[in-house]
């Protein structure tokens with residue numbers, strides 16, 4: 122079944138065509154559909170079509186067009202129409218709209234909004250992409266959660282997705298770290314304290330190198346050994362990597378995040394040469410102060426550095442090789458790089474260089490950029506300086522959620538499990554609640570406010586629906602009478618629900634999980650409004666059955682929406 126808005130678009134296009142069969146340049150149903158707007162005041166209609174879009178092909182004034190279209194409208198079973206200031210305003214037939222929306226929901230269940238439009242297409246997603254020997258800090262939360270959510274969204278739309286953790290596991294700093302470990306490190310210490318011990322070694326290396334500059338050479342020599350695959354150097358380096366990933370795995374588990382590939386920078390060491398050769402063959406590599414660069418002055422960008430004057434490659438070189446490898450291996454239609462806005466220039470350069478190399482697939486590379494997270498300072502204790510460790514944040518969130526549960530629902534079973542779902546959900550919700558490019562100010566009182574726009578609020582609404590459905594199951598209700606859903610509150614809720622598939626598509630198009638966060642919040646609010654205004658289980662059983670079905674629809678869409686942003690939906694809280 123097609124959704125209401127698609128039907129309205131088709132019927133409006135058809136009506137225009139029948140009125141003006143000769144006119145050229147009338148919009149097709151597909152073109153007309155995105156033009157349908159939602160009027161700011163529901164009293165003006167459920168949808169409105171701006172007729173000025175026909176003024177040119179018809180050479181008529183918009184109000185005249187609106188009047189003619191409305192007079193010719195013959196689909197009162199779908200919607201009645203009214204011309205308003207050059208708009209054709211549609212008022213849905215409420216009972217039919219409820220019946221149709223509910224039929225579709227009952228058929229699709231939690232797959233409502235899923236589609237196969239992505240079948241045969243592949244999306245690579247580069248997200249989280251943490252650095253070896255560094256703690257997983259709060260700066261990596263957004264890339265992890267935006268990427269994870271986009272992966273779920275594209276999966277839901279039928280795409281094949283490849284989640285890639287492009288590890289930062291290459292660079293001279295690793296030579297220094299191995300060098301420091303050889304000099305001062307203790308195996309048990311690194312085993313016990315992991316990354317903290319590695320960081321200390323690195324800090325010590327720099328302090329000592331101040332006094333003894335020869336140390337720098339030693340560090341470089343160790344990096345050279347790593348490059349040359351020297352067994353001893355490699356063993357230590359691999360072990361550092363393992364320790365880092367084991368640490369990160371704990372955080373990924375807590376967040377429910379996973380990857381299909383951990384091919385990081387070091388994976389591309391032997392894959393750079395062909396790319397450098399291709400650049401050379403295409404005459405794109407020029408010398409600049411001893412270094413090899415691609416000139417991007419025509420694009421108003423600084424040159425893209427490919428080989429440094431000491432002959433070594435850099436981050437950008439590896440990204441070029443990675444893009445090529447991903448295309449050759451996965452044949453992606455899109456490759457999304459979920460990386461903070463600080464790397465805007467880097468990705469503009471990389472994508473431009475790929476274009477200059479003549480790769481048509483470069484057009485499918487997209488930098489999904491995002492803003493920063495900050496905290497309300499003192500409220501968050503940190504273990505180290507002012508970098509907030511993600512694991513600390515998540516643990517605190519769970520602890521705080523646990524306290525709230527203790528107070529609100531002391532008799533709840535499996536409190537620990539629910540506290541985990543709520544605490545983690547609160548953090549993820551905050552992270553995905555705004556347009557991704559905006560900076561985020563994380564505040565506990567907001568994140569864990571059960572009454573505000575928050576993860577717990579939406580989860581609580583879901584649990585409320587579940588509890589209502591448990592009660593309804595005992596009532597043995599007959600088939601629903603959809604005419605019970607013609608009131609304003611039910612209709613607002615139905616409208617939001619029926620738009621949900623559009624929201625998912627738009628979130629994918631704009632790489633914007635926050636649109637789904639917004640949608641589930643709106644649906645939760647609309648449901649709660651409905652819940653307060655109507656006695657769902659009382660009265661005529663067939664009408665009660667319709668209200669229960671609506672609650673089930675809200676439950677299912679909220680659950681799906683939360684899933685798409687990476688949040689769990691407890692059934693009791």
Ligand code: ARG
Pocket residue numbers: 247250251252287288289440443458460
């Ligand atoms: N490791 C980098 C960082 O933490 C992010 C890597 C992003 N991905 C990429 N292909 N460059 O800043």
